[in-house]
Each structure stands twice: as C-alpha cells, then as structure tokens.
Amino acid sequence: MTTLKDTPTTLMFHAEMLPPIADSVGDAVQQSLPPAAPHGELDSYSTFLASRPPVFETCAVEEILSMADLAPQLHLHIVHLSATECIPILRQARKKGINITAETCFHYLGLASDDIEDGDTRHKCCPPIRSQTNQDRLWNEIADAEDGCIKTIVSDHSPCTPELKLLPPRFQTAHQADNRRPSLHQIDSGIDVTLPEEAIQDAKAALEKQGDFFAAWGGISSVGLGLPILHTAAAARLAAGEKAPSIVDIVRMCSQATAKQVGLAHRKGGIRAGMDADICVFDDEDVWTLRAGDMRWKNRCSPWEGHRFRGRVKETWVRGQKVFELGGVNAGFVGGKPVGQAIVERRME
Template sequence: MITVCTSQNVLLGFQLQPATIVINDLTGKIIHIHRQHLPRDQFPSHARYIDAGSNHILPGLVDAHVHLNEPGRTDWEGFLTGTKAAVSGGVTTVVDMPLNSIPPTTTLSHLDVKRSAAQGQCFCDVAFWGGVIPGNQVHLRSLVDAGVKGFKCFLIESGVEEFPCVTENDLHASMSVLEDIPSVLLFHAELEDFEKSQDQSTQTSDPTLYATFLESRPEKLEADAISLITKLQATYPSLRCHIVHLSAASALPIIRAARVRGLKLTVETCFHYLCLQADDIPNGHPEFKCCPPIRKANNRELVWNALRDGTIECVVSDHSPCVQELKKLDDGDIMSAWGGISTLGLGLSLLWTEGLQRGVTIGDISNWTSWKTAEHAGLSDRKGKLEVGYDGDFLIWDPNAEFEVTAESLNFKNKVSPYVNRKLRGKVLKTFVRGFLVFDCVQGFEGIEPVGKLL
C-alpha cells in the first residue's frame, strides 16, 4: 500500500515546484519524489491518492520546545491535547521539555514514567529533552543512552520547585560529563542579579502594568547569562550549547562574537518574540506574560534581522500552558501570574502573517521551523524536509486563506492565548504523519486515531 500526494507547489529544497510524493505505508517513509504533477492513473488502483491542486505541500514542522506537562500537571496540558493542537498547526514532531511534569525528566526512571504516560496518546511523534539540575550529573549518560536529545537547565529560578536552577559550579559538574557524549546543553539564559532583585522586591509598582513586569526582567539578565555560557564554553569547547527563547537583541553581539571565536553556540527564538511587541500589550492582561518577556518594537525588528541573517537559527513555540486560575485573568496581576504563552497550532500562520510584511518566503519559514529545528534536536536524518528516505510527514497548506483565532478553535487544553481575536493568514488544511492523516480542517479529529511514535 502506498500514499501519493501531488501538487503544483511542493516545497523541495526550500523552493516551491510541481511534484508528486510517494510514501510506503508500511514503513512510513518517502520512497519516490517525482518532480512533476502526476495524475491518478499513473498509480495502482489501491494507492491512496491526494491531489492538493495549487495548495502547498510542506514538510511537517518540528517544534523543539514544547511543555506537555504530563504526568503530574496534566490539568495544565497533556500528550493527547498537546499533540492534537500540534498537528492542527502542521507540527508533526514535538520535543518535550523536562519540566513542568512531575516528575521532571532528570533521571532514567523519570523518563520511563513520562514515556509510559505518553504511550498511545500522541497524534504526532514525540521526542524528549532531559534536564540538568543540581547533583543529577550521574544520570546524564544513561538518559542519552535511552534516547533523550539533550538537556535543559535554568540559570534563574524555573517557577517549579522540582526543577531548581543551576550555579556555575553545578554546570562544571554536568558539562564535564556531557562534553564526552554526543548531546547538547540548552540554557534558559537569564542570570539573576540577586542584589538588584532584592532591591526591587521593596518597590510597590503596580503589578497589573506590563511595564512593571518588563522592568523586572531586563535585557541585561539575558546578556549576562549568555556571557557566562560563552565563558564556560571555552573550558568545554566540544560541547554544543543552545540558547532557548532568545528575546533580548542586546545579547546578539555576544552571540556573534562567540561564533567568531568558533564556539559551538546555537540559538532559537519564539513566535511571540517575532509577532508581538510590548508597545501593544494592554495592562491587566497576563495572557501575554512569558519569560523572558516580550520586548519593544525596535527590539523585535533586531530579532527578525538576526533570524534572517542566521545569527538565530530556528523558531519554536515554547508552548507553556497552565490552568486558567494561575494566569490571574480575573485580577490582571501580571507579576504573580504563571509566565507562559500557549501557541501550539498557530505558529505557522503567525509567522507567515508577520513574515509577509518582511518579504519572507515559505521556504525561509520551513527552514526555521522544520529543518533547523530537526537539526537542533538530532532528528535531521528523518525529519524536517521532503526527501526520499525521510518520514512521510507533511501538511497541505493554503497560503491565502484567512481566519480569526477564537478560543473555541484552539485544540490545547486550557484555551488561553494572546492570539485570540487575531486575524491570521495561511491555513493548515490537512496534516499527515508517515503518510497517515492526523488532522483535517473540515472533519477535525473525527475518526482519526493517534499514530505518533515516541522517538
């Protein structure tokens, strides 16, 4: 049995062209790509044949920064709802962060608990990051052997007590282990100035003002953290380090200088840092709160420029949901609200809508959200592009369709997002994982079973 999908606009090598993709249903792999639009009668009668017409066929997105939170905080999000939301936006692989689940993915036994919870629930493929916390360096090698794609740590308190931040001494203990292992160390790169934070704690600024929150997480926290990371890299030059969710443009010169020195440093940013700006955020709306914060318009343009020139390699969601009560929507207390933005299902449309204003192509977006993220997560041997031998993960995309985001249309569990009521361009019509339909914009998930694998 084979699945055939054809279109006048298939993204091959980041360029749109007529093509026909053939997938072996037994292996889920692409076995042929014909660089022309082929009609139904060119294939056996038993083949599943899909003609997308002029709609685009794109590689499935690889979202390398997602918090699915199960087990332990499944009321925040879960594998079932999180992966449904993912495939509704053309994401065919997610890489789950080691927090905010309980237990966190910091030991092999904790990874086993998480994988057991995920089994049979996933509509897309799921890989896992491990975590570095104080004292768990003895577990890192076994986690790599079990398949985790790398490790995340915090240089500032994470917000959950079971995942404490690390000190410079903790990092030496972990990096000395990781430098001999094919892995990557991911940093939440904000380094707290404890003396200043204590001074700020005595202030009585209005907690409903977005400016109050923005002032509490200045760009300097990111710049100081990245300076520390690059200093450590000089001692462990073989270990790749990665900055998650970069927001501060003032840190970009440090990153560029590290690259000149030959350090293995990679960087991601998020949809919200490219599509939102502090100038437009209304006071008393904690749904816009994330850490690091969304910054001002001029900062956003510098981040866009860094993405386009390759200083920032990729774009992810950092989907970080919580139950609605923790968002403090009723009293608008931004300072005490949970910091995280829910985006799964919207990222491609957000980036296309914003990118059209800057001359960005769909090939650019696919590079940032599929290929580079697959490389980052160690999945570039099977994910991130349409090529023979790769998994048959793809979506059918109408670049001209327009729609308004509603809370009811969101597929993640807690339907709170700063994008509600936003008008977007570009719509996912269907999503396929290894050739199997996992989402249809008309029928939704009716009659569709989860076929995602744990990678």
C-alpha cells in the same frame, strides 16, 4: 558541561540571571530588595517588563560563554531568546569558533510590549515580550539566514487555565468563563457553590490577584499556530519594504533545523525518499481570525485570540497518515488514536 563535553548532545540554557553587583554597597545589600523586585503597579505590563531587563539575558549568555572552554566540542543552545542585546555577543562567540546557537519564539516575533494592555496576563512569559523595536531586530537577525545566530523558531508552548493566568473577566471568553472556578460574587451572593472553606479562600485570594503579572502563570499557548503567525508577520514586513525570511526560510527554521538540533535529521525535517512522510498542507492565502474554538489544546487561553492571520493549516500528515483536517466531514483530529512513536535515543551512559 564537563560531564557532557565528549557526548553528541546539545546542552540548552534558559538564559536569564541577576547581574552581578559591580560596586560595593556595604552590608545593607543583605537586607535590600533584589534587582528583580517590581517597582510599580503589579497589573502593569511595563512594571513586569522592567523587572526582567535585557541585562538579565546578556549576563546569562556571557556566563555561559565564559565556561565554553570546558567543553569545546559541545553544542550550546540558548532557548527562547528575547533580548536582541544578546545577538552581537553570540555572533562574536560564533566567530571565535564557539559552538553556540539560539532560538526565538513565535510570540517574540508576533507580539510587542507596546500593544499589551495592563492586566492581560495571557502575555506573561519569561523572558518577557519586549518592544516593537526589539522585535524588529529579531526579524532582521532571522532574515540573515547565513550569518545569523538564531537558527530555530519554536512555540515554547506553555498552556494553562485562565485561573492560573489570573486573567481578569474582561479578557476572558465565554468558554473560559464557563470553566473557571466560582467568582467572589457567586461566593458572597448566597449561591450554593458547594465549596469547602479552603477552596473559597483560594478563590478569594485568586480574585484579589487578578491581572497580577508577577503572580500569574508564565507561558504562551501557541502550538499549531507557528506558520500562520510567522507567515502573516513576514508578509506584512515584506509589504512594508522591511527584511523578513521567505516561507522556505521559515520552514527551515521551524522544521529542518529543529530536527537537526535534536538528532532527527535522518528522518524528520524534509520531504525525500527514506524520510518520514510528515506533511503539512498550508493555504498561504486564507485570511481568518483566531477564536477560542480554533485552539487545538485543552485550556483555550492565549494572547493570540482575536488576531487576524493570513495563511492556515488545512491538513497534517504523520508518516503518510492524515491526522488532522480543517473543515469537511471529518474536521479536526482524525484517526481516533495517537499514531506518534516514542523516540528515546540513548546518547550517553
């Protein structure tokens, strides 16, 4: 923080840490298991959730704020905030003039621990997806456009194969099953899978850990789904008489505010003369269900598969050039080659 204190940049934190031990526990603490150790079945989502309680996030936020005076002008930012217990802490800090903001993610606003089946490791991420009550409080915070501490909403896209997710077969689609390594049944059945002994042992070990939330890769695949996720959930909340941001607020938090955060507000995040002509054509009435074939990333493994959405992206334009089209003769990514530009802004020596 002292190194960056006079630079026009943002210092971002993954805010999770083990809470300090408040009471003396004697020398036995040196041999005891850490607070994060699982207590329960490893394929139970409740076991995983209990291993990363909200206090992990609140302790980290408080630790960050305790050092804020080292760099009073530096923008501090909490990435992928999950626990709403952090919100009053951040609000109070902002009232004191500390330049700190937070973001949350599509999966924290659209998925809840109440609905996660045991073994469905597609839902593993850190911090974890928490309860429906926690999710409701997140929505209330982002609906408070003026005073809220959550200023941006992001995907935190972290794709991986079903193999790395240790996903049990019952949660795999046919596409994923075709691309995973041979099963233990195949290995032991006499089928020639031409694998070296080391790969066979790895496959057996992976099969034994299927559904293990502690061994599986952590991360959610959702890039490109932000608008459908948020628009669907917000519309449902408004229909139920609950607080939710408008589509304009959603665009602000997902586009305008993120562009400003990374120093690109002079060319990204808006539609006006002099800006890059980055445009998304969104049909807010299209009702559809996400299938593996609709995922626009390589390894099609996501907890969003099977979810029914209202609203769908029909076209995407980058600097005035169409790069994606849904349906039609030229369906999918169009143009044949990447058109993005590398943005390397030197902010410090």
